[in-house]
Amino acid sequence: MPNTVLVGAQWGDEGKGKITDLIASDYDYVVRFQGGNNAGHTVIHGDKKLALHLMPSGVMYENAVPVIGNGVVVDPGVLIKEMAVLEAEGISCKNLRISCDAHVIMPYHKDLDGADEKRLGEHKIGTTKRGIGPCYQDKAARKGIRIQDLMDEKIFRLKVETALAQKNPILKNIYGLHTYTVEEICEEYLPYANILRPYMAETAQMLNQAIRDGKTVLFEGAQGTLLDIDHGTYPYVTSSSCCAGGACTGTGVGPKKIDRVLGIQKAYVTRVGGGPFPTELTYAEDGGEGQDAVDGETLCQVGHEYGVTTGRKRRCGWFDAVIARYAAEVNGLTDVALTKLDVLSAFDTIKVCVAYECDGQTYDYFPMQQSVLFHAKPVYEELPGWKDVDITGCRTFEELPENARAYVEHLEKLAGVPISIIAVGPDRDQTIFRGWDR
Ligand code: IMP
Numbered sequence: 001m002p003n004t005v006l007v008g009a010q011w012g013d014e015g016k017g018k019i020t021d022l023i024a025s026d027y028d029y030v031v032r033f034q035g036g037n038n039a040g041h042t043v044i045h046g047d048k049k050l051a052l053h054l055m056p057s058g059v060m061y062e063n064a065v066p067v068i069g070n071g072v073v074v075d076p077g078v079l080i081k082e083m084a085v086l087e088a089e090g091i092s093c094k095n096l097r098i099s100c101d102a103h104v105i106m107p108y109h110k111d112l113d114g115a116d117e118k119r120l121g122e123h124k125i126g127t128t129k130r131g132i133g134p135c136y137q138d139k140a141a142r143k144g145i146r147i148q149d150l151m152d153e154k155i156f157r158l159k160v161e162t163a164l165a166q167k168n169p170i171l172k173n174i175y176g177l178h179t180y181t182v183e184e185i186c187e188e189y190l191p192y193a194n195i196l197r198p199y200m201a202e203t204a205q206m207l208n209q210a211i212r213d214g215k216t217v218l219f220e221g222a223q224g225t226l227l228d229i230d231h232g233t234y235p236y237v238t239s240s241s242c243c244a245g246g247a248c249t250g251t252g253v254g255p256k257k258i259d260r261v262l263g264i265q266k267a268y269v270t271r272v273g274g275g276p277f278p279t280e281l282t283y284a285e286d287g288g289e290g291q292d293a294v295d296g297e298t299l300c301q302v303g304h305e306y307g308v309t310t311g312r313k314r315r316c317g318w319f320d321a322v323i324a325r326y327a328a329e330v331n332g333l334t335d336v337a338l339t340k341l342d343v344l345s346a347f348d349t350i351k352v353c354v355a356y357e358c359d360g361q362t363y364d365y366f367p368m369q370q371s372v373l374f375h376a377k378p379v380y381e382e383l384p385g386w387k388d389v390d391i392t393g394c395r396t397f398e399e400l401p402e403n404a405r406a407y408v409e410h411l412e413k414l415a416g417v418p419i420s421i422i423a424v425g426p427d428r429d430q431t432i433f434r435g436w437d438r
Contacts, residue, residue: 002259002437003217005247008224009263009327011233011271012242013307013314015339015423016264017041020057020220022421022428026438028215029065029207030058032222033250034240036073036105036135038128039222040308044428045089051308054079056220059086059093064218066093067203070101071240071250073135074147075110076192098196099203099251100148106160107188108167108180109134115175125236126273128309136229136239138163147200150193153186160185204252211257219247219258225327226271233370236275244331263333263417265324267341267407268299270314272307276373279317279353295347303343318351318380321414326366328417335436337421338408341400342392342430347385350407353378354414383407392425397434400424 004027008014021043024030037053043060044050054074058064068074083093109131116133117124127133138144143166145159160182168179207217221242226232228242241249244261248254271277281296282288288296299305299316306313327333344350355364356376367373386401394400400408400422412419420436 003211003219003257004260004262005219005221005244005258005331006262006264007221007244007331008227008242009265009331009333009336010224010269010320010323011226011277012222012224013270013272014224014264014266015337016221017043017052017057018339018423018426018428019262019264019337019421020218021060022431023438024057024064024218024220025061026216027058027064027218029067029210029217030056030220031067031069031203031207031217031251032056032072032220033069034071034242034246035222035238036130036132037075037078038130038132038238038309042308044426045091048089050085050089053082053309055082055086055093055096058218058220059091059096062092065095065097067207067251068096068098068102069203069251070099071246072099073103073105073132073139073240074098075105075130076150076189076196080192080195096199097201097203097206098147098199100146100151100200102147103135103139103144104147104150104189105131105135106145106163107185108163108171109138111171111177112167112175115171115177119175124274126275130309133239147196150189151197151200153190153193156190156193157182157186207251207253208257211253217253219251219253221247225263225331226323228330231330233275233373236273260334261332262335262337262421263327263331264337264339265319265327265411266339267344268303268319269317269323270299270303270305272310272312272314276370276376277315277317278322278356278373278376279320279378280315281317283313298346299343302346303340318353318378319411320353320378321411322353322356322364322366324411324415328415333417335420336412336415336417337423338411338419339423341404341408341422342390342424344404344407345386345389345391348387349382350385351380351382352410352414354381355379383410392430394424395429395432397422397432400432
């Protein structure tokens with residue numbers, strides 16, 4: 001089983017959870033490499049649905065070691081609660097390993113995240129307010145607090161004191177918020193250290209040794225390519241490296257040890273938060289009109305497009321082949337998993353954006369300037385649908401209706417990457433494997 005990086009190829013929420021859950025048991029290690037509890041995916045355990053935010057999906061399988069890599073930002077209180085929920089369901093977290101170099105989300109990070117969004121008003125990013133941006137900000141400024149610092153009371157106190165000397169005046173004077181004492185923070189965080197200590201590890205060394213021993217690793221991405229701090233629609237992005245390259249920096253495993261990069265694409269596109277979205281369909285409640293608003297509402301309702309972490313109604317739109325091509329390039333995708341194909345059974349015809357038009361110019365590649373993306377009008381191809389044919393029972397590509405097969409093959413051609421997994425429903429078995437070597 002080759003070492004595999006799994007990444008979102010759109011704006012997150014592509015259905016990575018289902019695909020990760022599906023293939024995680026094939027690997028010895030499942031490693032989160034970026035982000036934090038801004039992510040959210042649902043895994044099915046027996047007849048229950050569990051929402052995971054921070055815990056790698058590998059926790060669901062006894063044979064897979066779940067690892068939180070150095071590129072992740074950890075809210076210890078959230079992690080401990082998640083562990084308790086899993087343990088209560090009979091899912092053991094004993095194999096979990098947390099990088100000693102992962103950064104810790106502090107209470108002031110969460111306050112600052114919310115306050116800054118408020119300050120930005122209509123220009124806000126639409127963050128999850130989990131403190132992700134401010135935590136990565138401190139990391140880049142070399143002022144962050146890491147898991148290893150949390151384990152050493154003396155160092156932790158000192159670092160908190162240093163941080164508060166800067167954060168308290170900002171909280172109070174700029175945002176009019178409450179301030180913190182070192183004692184207050186230590187009282188909350190030091191007990192976390194005692195609970196998490198047994199799980200702390202030098203994970204880069206551990207993973208490299210495991211690979212030398214012939215073990216396999218699944219690198220589990222969160223968010224998506226267009227939310228990447230470097231390659232996404234900046235500034236409407238998250239603060240980490242969600243692309244495949246992040247799997248190396250976020251774990252300490254070199255690129256030559258990665259064999260395969262699986263991009264997850266939804267059969268249409270969704271986005272939460274602000275920022276450009278060329279194929280967006282509007283909702284009637286937001287002033288949308290005509291067929292576009294009907295189609296937008298249909299995608300949202302049939303696709304159950306509500307955020308796992310925030311409960312927000314997601315913005316929905318048709319498949320965008322321009323970003324699919326871009327994601328294929330910046331991640332070096334070797335395979336694609338196409339999710340939620342069954343949702344498109346609700347339509348007579350299905351649109352696919354193949355280029356953008358802006359100021360008389362046509363772009364069939366990702367435009368250099370963000371302003372183009374904001375004003376881009378999608379150039380659509382309209383493909384015949386397979387309306388009302390229930391495809392959720394199909395288990396081979398050949399069983400799909402002809403128009404569904406043609407849709408998949410068309411997307412494959414547009415992005416230039418084989419679609420080797422197709423999801424036709426939320427359950428594990430509602431999946432078509434098509435040339436994916438397990
Ligand atoms: P942050 O990561 O909370 O700072 O949010 C930054 C942007 O990324 C916002 O637009 C969020 O809605 C978006 N975002 C963060 N995590 C996810 C995710 O897991 N799925 C989809 N969007 C996300």
